[in-house]
Amino acid sequence: MYARVAIASNALPTPGLPAAVANALHQAAVEGLHAHGRLVFGSNGDAVELIKAVQSGPGLPPDARRRWSEMLIHLAKIKRITISRPDTVPVASINALADLRQHWGGHADVAVVAAEACEPLGVPVDEWLLTDTGQRPDVATTATVPQCSAIKRLRGLADHATAPRGSSRDQFWRDVLEPLATGAQQATVVDRYLFKALWDLTTGKHWTTGWRGEHLGWLLRRLDAVMGASAEVRLIGAASRDHPTMTAERTADALRTLWAPESAGRLARVTITLAAPGRPASFPHDRHIRFSTGGAVLLAAGFDRLRAAVITDEDGMNWQYRWSRAALQELTSTERRAAALPGAGAVVLERPAASVERTA
Structure with missing residues (x-):
């Protein structure tokens, strides 16, 4: 019931959105990951960068910052956070889809990237979501991660039950x-x-x-x-x-x-x-x-x-x-x-x- 999810350290900001809209997007993402996510990081340093982004990074409303912080603490406590061994290139530093799949295809089912990374990665900028049957990982943003196929499959499995x-x-x-x-x-x-x-x-x-x-x-x-x-x-x-x-x-x-x-x-x-x-x-x-x-x-x-x-x-x-x-x-x-x-x-x-x- 869990998908392996790699989150880029620069994927969380939602600038330009009203606080209520941004908070709603982050709430949906956090709840989806809480229910069906197992976080994967490329290295200890990769994990530290996301923690810094949650604690003090730009573009994150206070309520969303709290939700992400609570989720990271909870997933660490219940051992649903994995550090790749050996180290893998951080998702935030990858700007080509072929490289993303080469480095993360065997480690993650979903890669969450910054909105500005969508176009270089070949993700439709009007959808912020790329799912290619038979290819890992799905590529999504914070706003679209609940709609990616890996999460939707698990949600559908739980709904049908x-x-x-x-x-x-x-x-x-x-x-x-x-x-x-x-x-x-x-x-x-x-x-x-x-x-x-x-x-x-x-x-x-x-x-x-x-x-x-x-x-x-x-x-x-x-x-x-x-x-x-x-x-x-x-x-x-x-x-x-x-x-x-x-x-x-x-x-x-x-x-x-x-x-x-x-x-x-x-x-x-x-x-x-x-x-x-x-x-x-x-x-x-x-x-x-x-x-x-x-x-x-x-x-x-x-x-x-x-x-x-x-x-x-x-x-x-x-x-x-x-x-x-x-x-x-x-x-x-x-x-x-x-x-x-x-x-x-x-x-x-x-x-x-x-x-x-x-x-x-």
Whole structure:
């Protein structure tokens, strides 16, 4: 759900516009990047130049300056800012489209440039936007970045928010979950029935005879490959009367057969929390996965829709994307409430330090 965005240090000024119009343009740009952007800089110096432009550069109204400053601080905190290695030529110093694509085609999906740079770069000056199918990056200005194809595709994906019957769960991973998981230090999954398929397999329920997998091992293996170094995954589910012997400890043992901590990977630990509320209604109804990179996905029907390689339910799988701070805070509160329910027990699967991959 994130596009890689490189912003030229001279791209922010909007001179000649009334303050209200300029603020509205900057607000749309900041909100679009907050929801769907991962910032990429050519070097530490490139990042510093944009920070200077935000703090004291010309042509930026005070309200817009505040919004950009808050966004940069927030994205840095949740690790959605990347410095290119090795250093790459700053976007602000490039004045030919071929050079922009040579230096940034492999690093960014969108390049945000100054309005005066549009003509030298071959961007239509009456549109301030250049999208060439199959060529990266899109080229936009601060005013048009919400309309660039990379951002619009993600917005459309979130608006449609349905994986149809017969579609691949791996495609859902690539389109929706992987961008949120990449570089995350923590992921939290809450689902009342999160462990049911695992328990059914472990206890040999007859209806599992034809199964070719389940969703927890599938998800953990993929998170293990892309999350940040020494990351943690927290799995929170509810105990079941149908499986009275499946404690948190036995659930951890069963999970160990699907995700082997002894092998190398990005995850340092997986925490299994199993709540046993007195009333089933006490456990949160909504099911979600939240990432420390600032995004979450809600799955109303539950994560077991991802048990098979394709979505088999006739209605497909509907989901919702959440990114605002208020929405994420509500989900965090839900997680705390579930983990604090009476009877909740937690077991941690620790990966040996020598097996934790600490570099990308």
